[in-house]
Amino acid sequence: MTEPQESIIELRGATKRFDGRTVIDRLDLAVMPGETIVIMGSSGCGKSTTLRMMIGDYLPEEGSVRIFGQDLTTLDEAAMNALRKRFGILFQSGALFNSMTVADNIALPLREHAELDENVIHIVVKMKLELVGLRDFEHLMPAQLSGGMKKRVGLARAVSLDPEILFYDEPTAGLDPIATGVTDTLIRDLSKKLGVTSVVVTHDMASAFRIADRMAMLYRGELIALGTPDEIRASSDPRVKQFVEGLADGPIPLRQSSKDYAADLLGQV
Amino acid sequence: MSLGVRDTIEKLGSYGTGGLGYVGGLGYLGLDTLRWMLRGLVGRPKLRLDALSFQMVRVGVKAIGIIALVHLFIGMILAFELAPILEDYGMLSQLATIIVKAVFPQLAPIFAAIVLSGFAGAAIAAELGTMVVSEEILALETMGLNPIRFLVVPRVLACIVMLACLTLVADVVAWAGGLLVYTAALNLRWREFYDVTISVLVARDLWVGLIKSGFFAVLVSLVSCYEGLRVSGGAEGVGRATTRSVVLSIVGIIVCNMILTVFFFYFWPAQA
Numbered sequence: 001m002t003e004p005q006e007s008i009i010e011l012r013g014a015t016k017r018f019d020g021r022t023v024i025d026r027l028d029l030a031v032m033p034g035e036t037i038v039i040m041g042s043s044g045c046g047k048s049t050t051l052r053m054m055i056g057d058y059l060p061e062e063g064s065v066r067i068f069g070q071d072l073t074t075l076d077e078a079a080m081n082a083l084r085k086r087f088g089i090l091f092q093s094g095a096l097f098n099s100m101t102v103a104d105n106i107a108l109p110l111r112e113h114a115e116l117d118e119n120v121i122h123i124v125v126k127m128k129l130e131l132v133g134l135r136d137f138e139h140l141m142p143a144q145l146s147g148g149m150k151k152r153v154g155l156a157r158a159v160s161l162d163p164e165i166l167f168y169d170e171p172t173a174g175l176d177p178i179a180t181g182v183t184d185t186l187i188r189d190l191s192k193k194l195g196v197t198s199v200v201v202t203h204d205m206a207s208a209f210r211i212a213d214r215m216a217m218l219y220r221g222e223l224i225a226l227g228t229p230d231e232i233r234a235s236s237d238p239r240v241k242q243f244v245e246g247l248a249d250g251p252i253p254l255r256q257s258s259k260d261y262a263a264d265l266l267g268q269v
Numbered sequence: 270m271s272l273g274v275r276d277t278i279e280k281l282g283s284y285g286t287g288g289l290g291y292v293g294g295l296g297y298l299g300l301d302t303l304r305w306m307l308r309g310l311v312g313r314p315k316l317r318l319d320a321l322s323f324q325m326v327r328v329g330v331k332a333i334g335i336i337a338l339v340h341l342f343i344g345m346i347l348a349f350e351l352a353p354i355l356e357d358y359g360m361l362s363q364l365a366t367i368i369v370k371a372v373f374p375q376l377a378p379i380f381a382a383i384v385l386s387g388f389a390g391a392a393i394a395a396e397l398g399t400m401v402v403s404e405e406i407l408a409l410e411t412m413g414l415n416p417i418r419f420l421v422v423p424r425v426l427a428c429i430v431m432l433a434c435l436t437l438v439a440d441v442v443a444w445a446g447g448l449l450v451y452t453a454a455l456n457l458r459w460r461e462f463y464d465v466t467i468s469v470l471v472a473r474d475l476w477v478g479l480i481k482s483g484f485f486a487v488l489v490s491l492v493s494c495y496e497g498l499r500v501s502g503g504a505e506g507v508g509r510a511t512t513r514s515v516v517l518s519i520v521g522i523i524v525c526n527m528i529l530t531v532f533f534f535y536f537w538p539a540q541a
Contacts, residue, residue, distance in 0.1 A: 055411050081413035095408035097400075109412050112314075 013063030088158030329431025344446020397497025
């Protein structure tokens with residue numbers, strides 16, 4: 001019998017509130033090494049907040065978030081920074097530094113964290129750009145790139161320090177279908193080639209089914225489904241069904257307001 | 270107590286606590302910046318000299334033209350305004366004294382700092398604000414890079430060094446403006462103006478101006494960085510931060526100048 005594998009990221013009872021409003025409610029989620037997990041859900045369900053908790057940007061009010069076995073709520077700035085060198089993040093907009101060239105963007109983490117010779121850094125930058133298919137673009141400024149290219153450069157920067165975990169925040173948002181397909185392939189390739197664990201936050205279902213080993217669905221800050229793409233597709237939960245199939249009618253309402261409409265119009269609430 | 274009075278007192282109270290919170294936040298940013306500067310000086314981690322030189326060019330070198338223009342006119346305005354009065358007293362030859370004593374410790378550092386707040390301060394607030402909105406600051410943090418060390422320290426240092434240089438440029442140009450009026454409009458000899466300047470100019474005039482410029486530079490750069498880093502609400506937030514950084518910087522410069530002038534009045538007064 002094999003030993004049960006230890007999770008690389010673990011949220012246990014993680015709760016996050018903003019101004020008294022609970023956005024994440026006692027979330028339990030474990031991510032296994034090497035897997036690609038997709039966190040999905042409609043806008044405002046708390047998936048981005050979950051990502052921000054995983055990267056240590058938000059700390060949970062209750063519960064714990066552990067990465068590589070370390071509880072983020074107990075780490076000081078130096079320990080957190082040391083931990084952050086072990087993971088990379090692709091932001092929704094790419095978040096490239098606009099005042100730097102593509103090459104300098106990718107070289108930045110290397111220059112700051114690895115004591116490497118400039119020649120070596122130059123070679124590593126070329127290798128990372130080749131991974132995302134943009135080797136000839138190193139001298140351009142981010143403003144000269146398309147949205148899809150910015151994301152690919154952002155990805156090259158995210159993997160510059162050879163991270164063990166990659167986080168993706170809406171990697172295909174705002175991309176055309178071809179760029180979406182390219183990005184999906186990249187995510188799959190990177191996790192296969194580099195063996196990294198990937199956490200992808202998205203609401204793009206086609207993309208999610210293409211890249212996921214497991215999928216987690218959030219609804220109003222709670223985890224309502226967790227399983228392989230096939231399990232999610234076969235789920236009998238009407239909320240999961242509605243989201244996966246993109247149906248307008250179902251248990252997930254279009255309107256988020258809890259007030260009575262007529263009473264609201266008449267100023268009675 | 271009537272509702273209106275209570276409302277007013279509550280509003281004043283909230284402005285007061287808001288103001289204190291702002292000063293506290295600014296002070297915290299200042300201390301953190303100082304900490305990273307000192308760590309940079311001992312090389313752990315090292316100062317980002319490339320970023321510093323880039324900011325120095327941006328903050329200082331590009332502002333020289335505007336500073337020169339503004340101060341040339343300030344020198345000329347002072348000369349035109351005061352020449353008839355001095356002539357009435359039969360002291361037109363002392364025009365250089367007034368120019369030197371007004372410009373070197375007061376007008377040059379103030380106007381150079383105000384130009385800096387409009388020229389560089391607004392740009393810093395807009396740039397950092399845009400970086401917040403486009404998640405660049407978050408990206409820095411998640412790479413384990415401290416935004417204070419990475420962005421604020423080079424900007425504050427560049428402002429300190431360059432505003433001192435700009436103040437010296439302003440001194441010379443404003444003096445030259447006075448000289449221009451003295452020779453071209455009043456038809457007097459430049460040598461007199463020069464000799465009077467040499468006889469009245471003391472080290473204190475220069476030092477007071479330079480010390481003030483240091484305070485103003487720290488103020489303008491910290492306010493601009495603080496406003497930029499606390500942007501929320503997208504493009505509108507960036508616009509608000511830019512405006513606030515300039516307005517608060519100018520008010521801050523005048524208040525700071527008042528405090529420093531009183532300080533120098535008691536501890537290092539001007540002498541005839």
